[in-house]
Amino acid sequence: MSDKVLMLGNEAFARGAYEAGCKVSAAYPGTPSTEISEAIVKYDGIYSEWSPNEKVALEVAIGASISGVRALASMKHVGLNVAADPLFTASYTGVNGGLVVIVADDPGLYSSQNEQDTRAIARAAKIPVLEPADSQEAKEFVKFAFELSEKYDTPVIVRSTTRLSHSQGLVELNERLDIEDKPYVRDIAKYVMMPGNAKQRHLVVESRELALIKDSCDFPINKVEYKDSKIGVITSGIPYQYVKEALPEASVLKLGIVNPLPRKLIEEFASRVETLYIIEELDPVIEEQVKSWGINAIGKDILTVQGEYSANMLRRAIKGENISLLPAAELPNRPPILCPGCPHRSVYSVLKKLKIHGAGDIGCYTLGAVAPLGVVDTTICMGASISSLHGMEKAKGKEYIKNWVAVIGDSTFLHTGINSLINMVYNKSTGTVLILDNSTTGMTGHQDHAATGKTLKGEDTYAVDLEALCKAVGVPNVYVVDAFDINLLEKTVKEAVASDELAVIIAKAPCALLDKSPVTKQYTVNQENCKKCGQCMKPGCPAITKTENSEIVINDTMCNGCGLCESLCKFNAICSIKVR
Known part of the structure; x- marks a missing residue:
């Protein structure tokens, strides 16, 4: 096979894993790495999964490698932080089947909370890093990485960046290699990292590093x-x-x-x-x-x-060239906003009305920090909303957090929020946690997770019951509320934050982009009843605008009938209309 096709860098990484004879792939979605797994799942011969987080994904790949097959874990740069624990130890244990970790850095911060450099972590872990420059190299470097992994008994990182992952280039396709499974041989000294064994394996790592420094001078990828x-x-x-x-x-x-x-x-x-x-x-x-x-x-x-x-x-x-650019027209800034009909907007509208601060997390709901909602005060990393709220309470007392809640999505809760919630139960917190359950991993493009009932391959599976899970870890008060029932939601939030017991509120409604059911109703403004008070505009729905003569209008090409505006109008000026 010698066909050439146009591929994203991420698609080329997936193709490289396929051609290299990789048999297991695990990942947690994170821009700019997400499409690697979405491309891998299309190849027969590779088991691929969404794992709950990057640590689990790497451990899955490590287990597959130890059993004797080539395995891949892929993630974004901050995901490597989550996976750092097994990564550093896998450097000591080495591999059996080849083990490759693709990590996508994000220079320019297009979709991340920091600009960390994966090479620094790899240096600390003493793990080799390859860095391709285009889609063709992305494919070939993955194949070469598997070879290096097995030759030098080490995990290998292939570093990408946003520009490479999301750029297209011509890629020459080759046949899949028929790689025989390596036999598993029990080796306690190699794979059980108790201190005595780890000391000896550290010597192996240092020896391997010296060999790579010498041998890499002749690598064809330079x-x-x-x-x-x-x-x-x-x-x-x-x-x-x-x-x-x-x-x-x-x-x-x-x-x-x-x-x-x-x-x-x-x-x-x-x-x-x-x-x-x-x-x-x-x-x-x-x-x-x-x-x-x-x-x-x-x-x-x-x-x-x-x-x-x-x-x-x-x-x-x-x-020293003075690069002159053609004058460009002045364009208005387009700040990021929640989509029309997003259930997060409804929740944040309630929190804003109640003047409640939100300890935020990583996901679409981070946009609750910006105007006009402005209720998210902190965003640190995956799962940190719950832990940081707990820290606030232990620092200032339970009265201090009567006007605070932790806000986290369903996918992020399963990623690292569960441990934080267990910590709140164990250490007797009284805070309130809002799980914004839109039944998907929204910001990275609607990937499934353990609570959606679908695997990466689209197969039906058990869906984790978030309500039952919260109760099982000991949360005394768990509420499930329709995110668009703002009256019930407001009542529930007020009761929860006033209580001296830990509470979890699961605000459920599907992501507006994920909900494929036809729009059966939309909303319009009765100008005779409208008092132009602006209450319907406070949540910042992009479907609602004000004309030059101050009339409030709803754009029917954007309205998906969520009903939030109607629930906010006290003058019956917003009316529903049926849509065929």
Whole structure:
């Protein structure tokens, strides 16, 4: 097979796993890595799943590897934090079948709460990192990563970024390799990381690191392009594309492996150029090591440690070119907002009316922090809403949190919220937790999870009962409320926060984008009854606008009939109309 097809970087990663003979794939959805699993599930021969979180996903892949098959775990950069515990120990145990972890970083913070650099974690864990620069390399590097994993008895990280994961490129397809399962041989000293065994395995890790430093100088994924010797550039990944565009005359060392660094290859390249630049997005991981070897190089002293790079940025920084851009029309800012009919808007409207602060979490509901809702005060990481509320109570007392709630989604609750809730029960908290149950993992594109009743493959499965789960861990007061029943929701929230007992309120309503049932009714404004009080506009529904003559109107192309506006109108000015 030698067909060429256009693929996203994430699709190419999936294809690489398929062609490499991978048999098990586990992940938790997280932009920009989500599409890897959504592409893998289409290939026969690979078992693929959504795991509750990244730690579980990596442990699933580790177990598959130990049993003797090639296995993959994929996640975004902050997901690697969740998976760090098994990752660092898997570096010591090594593998049986090849074990690859694809991690997608997010320079530019398109969909993340920080810009951390995966290479720094990999250096600490002493795990090799490969970094492709286009879709074709994305596929091939995954295949090469499995080979390295088995040859050097180590997990291997393949690092992506948003730009690579979501860019398209031509990919040449090949047949799937027929990889025989490796026999499992019981080896307590290798796989049981009690201190005595771990001390010996640490020696293996250090020896492996030295071997990789030496051997990687000859890896085919590194490429040297000698041109003008006046300027030399060391780079990797997507920045290589910017270097080729901005500095076509320069000599370039494109590193395919970025941890550990192929020292002799770098030293030889540096000796053959007059001025050496190191161009890497985010942290100076390569630069700091190269300079520590006594090599003069220019890097972050002229380039930023923040965000994405571009060809124009390099032209300005290195060539001193004043890049003139064509004047662009002034466009209004489009802040992110909840969709029309989103059940989170209804919940936040109630919280705002009650002047309640929200300890927030990661997901669509984070948008409750922005105007006009403005009820989410904190967002830290997955599951932190519940834990941080508990911390507030223990710091300031139960009276302090009478006007606070923790807000978390159903998928995030299953990700890391459960342990936090157990902690509240165990340590006698009295706070109120709102689980915004829209029956999906919304922000990453509507992936299933353990409470939706569907697997990644679309198969029916047991759906975790969130109400029963909360009761089972000991929550004394658990309420299930329709998210759009704002009167009952308001009553329930007021009772829960006033109580001296822990409470969980599950506000249920499907995601407006996920609900495929036909719209049977919409709403319109009776201008004669409308007092132009603006109550219906307070939740910020994009379907409701005010005209130049101050009339309130509802856009029928956006209204999906959720009824929130009608419930807020005290003058019967908003009426429902049937839709065929």
